[in-house]
Amino acid sequence: MIEIKNLKVSVEGNEILKGINLSVKAGEIHAIMGPNGSGKSTLANVLAGREDYDITEGSITFMGNDLIEMAPEDRAREGLFLAFQYPVEIPGVRMANFLKHAVNEVRKYHGQKTYDAREFLQKMREKLKLVEMDEKFLSRSVNDGFSGGEKKRNEIFQMAMLEPHLSILDETDSGLDIDALKIVANGVNKLRTKENAFIVVTHYQRLLNYIVPDVVHVLYQGKIVESGDKELAMHLEEHGYDWVKEESATV
Amino acid sequence: MPSDQKKTDEQQLLEKMAKREYKYGFTTDIETDQAPKGLNEDTVRFISAKKNEPEFMLKWRLKAFQRWSKMKEPKWAYIHYPPIDYQDAIYYAAPRKQKGLQSMDEVDPKLLETFEKLGIPLAEQKQLAGVAVDAVMDSVSVATTFQKELEDLGIIFCPISEAIQKHPDLIKKYLGTVVPPGDNYFASLNSAVFSDGSFAYIPKGVRCPMELSTYFRINAAKTGQFERTLIIADEGAYVSYLEGCTAPMRDENQLHAAVVELIAHKDAEIKYSTVQNWYPGDQEGKGGIYNFVTKRGLCDGENSKISWTQVETGSAITWKYPSVVLKGDNSEGEFYSVAFTNNLQQADTGTKMIHVGKNTRSRIVSKGISAGKSNNSYRGLVKVYETAENARNFSQCDSLLIGDKCGAHTFPYLEIKNKTAKVEHEATTSKIGEDQIFYLNQRGIDTEDAVALVVNGYCKEVFRELPMEFAVEAQKLLEISLEGSVG
Ligand SMILES: Nc1ncnc2c1ncn2[C@@H]1O[C@H](COP(=O)(O)OP(=O)(O)OP(=O)(O)O)[C@@H](O)[C@H]1O
Ligand SMILES: [Mg+2]
Numbered sequence: 042m043i044e045i046k047n048l049k050v051s052v053e054g055n056e057i058l059k060g061i062n063l064s065v066k067a068g069e070i071h072a073i074m075g076p077n078g079s080g081k082s083t084l085a086n087v088l089a090g091r092e093d094y095d096i097t098e099g100s101i102t103f104m105g106n107d108l109i110e111m112a113p114e115d116r117a118r119e120g121l122f123l124a125f126q127y128p129v130e131i132p133g134v135r136m137a138n139f140l141k142h143a144v145n146e147v148r149k150y151h152g153q154k155t156y157d158a159r160e161f162l163q164k165m166r167e168k169l170k171l172v173e174m175d176e177k178f179l180s181r182s183v184n185d186g187f188s189g190g191e192k193k194r195n196e197i198f199q200m201a202m203l204e205p206h207l208s209i210l211d212e213t214d215s216g217l218d219i220d221a222l223k224i225v226a227n228g229v230n231k232l233r234t235k236e237n238a239f240i241v242v243t244h245y246q247r248l249l250n251y252i253v254p255d256v257v258h259v260l261y262q263g264k265i266v267e268s269g270d271k272e273l274a275m276h277l278e279e280h281g282y283d284w285v286k287e288e289s290a291t292v
Numbered sequence: 293m294p295s296d297q298k299k300t301d302e303q304q305l306l307e308k309m310a311k312r313e314y315k316y317g318f319t320t321d322i323e324t325d326q327a328p329k330g331l332n333e334d335t336v337r338f339i340s341a342k343k344n345e346p347e348f349m350l351k352w353r354l355k356a357f358q359r360w361s362k363m364k365e366p367k368w369a370y371i372h373y374p375p376i377d378y379q380d381a382i383y384y385a386a387p388r389k390q391k392g393l394q395s396m397d398e399v400d401p402k403l404l405e406t407f408e409k410l411g412i413p414l415a416e417q418k419q420l421a422g423v424a425v426d427a428v429m430d431s432v433s434v435a436t437t438f439q440k441e442l443e444d445l446g447i448i449f450c451p452i453s454e455a456i457q458k459h460p461d462l463i464k465k466y467l468g469t470v471v472p473p474g475d476n477y478f479a480s481l482n483s484a485v486f487s488d489g490s491f492a493y494i495p496k497g498v499r500c501p502m503e504l505s506t507y508f509r510i511n512a513a514k515t516g517q518f519e520r521t522l523i524i525a526d527e528g529a530y531v532s533y534l535e536g537c538t539a540p541m542r543d544e545n546q547l548h549a550a551v552v553e554l555i556a557h558k559d560a561e562i563k564y565s566t567v568q569n570w571y572p573g574d575q576e577g578k579g580g581i582y583n584f585v586t587k588r589g590l591c592d593g594e595n596s597k598i599s600w601t602q603v604e605t606g607s608a609i610t611w612k613y614p615s616v617v618l619k620g621d622n623s624e625g626e627f628y629s630v631a632f633t634n635n636l637q638q639a640d641t642g643t644k645m646i647h648v649g650k651n652t653r654s655r656i657v658s659k660g661i662s663a664g665k666s667n668n669s670y671r672g673l674v675k676v677y678e679t680a681e682n683a684r685n686f687s688q689c690d691s692l693l694i695g696d697k698c699g700a701h702t703f704p705y706l707e708i709k710n711k712t713a714k715v716e717h718e719a720t721t722s723k724i725g726e727d728q729i730f731y732l733n734q735r736g737i738d739t740e741d742a743v744a745l746v747v748n749g750y751c752k753e754v755f756r757e758l759p760m761e762f763a764v765e766a767q768k769l770l771e772i773s774l775e776g777s778v779g
Contacts (some may be wrong), residue, residue: 043435089730089734090734091730092726092730112733112738113730113733114733114734114736114737114738114739116734117733117734117735117736118736122734123734124503125465125731128731129728129730129731131727131731131732131745131749132730132749132750132752133748133749133751134745134746134748134749139732139735139745142735142737142745143732143736144736145733146736146737146738146741147736165759182749203735229489235717280326286297
């Protein structure tokens with residue numbers, strides 16, 4: 042699905058990612074943990090194609106394409122989805138209208154017929170149920186005045202609408218109450234297939250009780266310093282990052 | 293990052309922008325009847341005679357001309373342009389073959405074709421349902437649809453030149469009462485030389501069942517257009533009126549100085565919407581219309597209401613402040629505006645809300661969007677007289693910048709003479725959010741569409757004030773104007 046090799050990224054001359062290697066296959070869920078400022082969101086943003094980052098070295102192959110060469114919208118159309126850590130508000134743009142644009146752009150890209158209004162509404166209703174969101178959200182402006190938790194759920198709703206191959210969830214669990222956390226996790230699990238993959242960025246082992254990862258990575262100071270199974274997440278929960286810091290200091 | 297690729301994307305967009313054509317830039321090859329170049333008393337007499345006007349109109353015009361001769365062009369607006377040579381323009385141009393048309397079939401087919409190209413079918417079998425149209429080319433009205441249907445309700449909707457002939461009493465009673473001939477430089481000029489425009493009178497208690505609209509088209513070269521519109525809603529009447537306008541692409545600047553007067557009597561309501569799309573000039577700022585317009589409404593009676601909605605995307609220069617004088621107690625004034633400027637366009641636009649009566653309310657929502665190297669200013673005055681107990685005003689003025697070579701300016705003025713007044717003003721200036729665009733990109737929407745979505749969202753409060761069909765038109769127009777403005 043995605044193959045990241047020796048990825049080095051700087052912002053305004055400061056190297057933030059210092060040689061990331063990561064390979065995610067179809068059907069897998071990878072969790073990325075790590076202290077604040079270690080570069081998790083940077084990695085997610087670079088994968089999604091955000092400007093303001095200089096890729097100084099390395100390569101990223103996504104579904105056989107050179108991802109670095111692709112415009113952000115083409116990455117999305119090829120099936121890469123980022124659930125943002127901080128979803129943006131877009132006043133005046135109705136959710137339904139926004140989603141219709143998005144979904145139809147992706148369908149056009151693949152030479153598929155665009156949905157008509159009725160088909161589309163049906164699809165939206167179906168996916169709203171998945172994240173237990175009220176239909177009223179469709180006529181509200183994108184994220185405008187949404188509570189923190191509603192914004193996060195809305196990201197998962199969009200993911201469900203777009204049916205991506207690779208979804209990167211950047212701290213989608215932060216700010217969710219326990220019920221919402223279950224709803225989000227449940228949504229992800231229902232969308233999970235053998236053909237798609239997830240990269241889940243989180244600070245809390247709690248989420249990983251519901252979304253069970255195949256691999257857990259620890260990102261520290263721009264490098265993946267540990268990889269393991271879900272036990273690693275438990276260990277981090279108990280002992281924090283100090284041991285990781287000590288270990289990497291001795292390397 | 294693929295910064296190299298980004299550049300090429302930007303370049304492509306810029307190239308696209310360079311190629312972007314003003315869709316309405318064609319000219320119609322039609323014979324015109326013109327006044328000799330220049331402006332003096334004889335020009336005024338010429339126009340009045342051409343129109344076969346009664347003596348009182350000629351006197352009115354000459355007085356206006358005399359005042360204008362002693363006035364100076366105003367310089368306070370945030371706009372810059374070379375001096376206008378008023379003697380180098382033609383003040384009257386009319387498509388020939390125009391006498392006493394009995395039906396639409398007698399209108400020159402070329403004219404019908406012109407308006408059809410603009411999306412305004414006039415021929416009877418094609419007329420827009422629910423919209424009565426007065427089509428004005430250069431200085432004269434060429435056709436008015438649905439006149440008969442409206443007449444049956446006692447509604448008068450006709451060219452103002454016709455109203456001067458057929459309804460001199462109404463003209464004498466109302467013309468120049470809201471915008472007096474000596475009001476300002478451009479209004480005086482208009483009063484002296486206006487040649488046509490629309491006139492509407494809605495009688496007592498009648499709710500006009502269709503949109504009334506006028507389409508203005510400048511066609512002839514080297515001419516100015518000076519139209520005059522007068523709309524009166526008598527007690528308890530209601531009317532919704534829309535004006536649209538386009539012009540050919542020409543290298544020279546053409547002057548457009550219109551006057552619009554609205555009068556709402558007791559319990560009456562007038563909704564006036566404008567979609568202004570005069571030729572804006574090219575990328576280097578060559579050509580384009582100079583749009584100097586005076587629009588004012590008088591809420592004369594109790595509980596009357598006047599609402600201005602404007603979507604301004606065209607013209608090289610826009611100088612325009614649709615205003616409401618809230619004279620009647622409990623009367624209400626509104627101003628909703630979207631002003632978009634690109635390339636080297638300059639807009640200085642806003643409103644005046646003059647509170648005179650008790651419990652008068654006004655609301656101002658202005659959305660300025662600047663792209664390219666353009667300059668966009670909001671200029672507004674809220675004035676509350678001693679007599680205006682419990683006046684209320686709410687103003688919201690937002691500016692959105694696309695790129696970093698453009699400018700946005702806000703000049704709100706307040707003059708409050710009554711302590712019971714409550715006036716609220718909110719203003720924001722923001723750059724189009726890179727994070728919003730990226731968010732939309734990440735959902736598969738390309739940058740151009742993303743900008744259009746964000747800008748449309750930003751203007752929504754204003755668009756929803758427009759009649760349905762025109763809201764769609766305005767949105768499309770904005771999208772076209774936005775094309776290539778990112779980069
Ligand atoms: N655009 C930017 N300009 C300057 N510094 C940046 C920029 N983006 C990221 N950084 C810096 O890079 C480092 C990594 O940030 P990043 O957001 O990737 O961390 P994170 O691992 O997601 O942290 P958190 O757990 O707090 O979300 C931080 O020190 C941050 O300040
Ligand atoms: Mg982060």
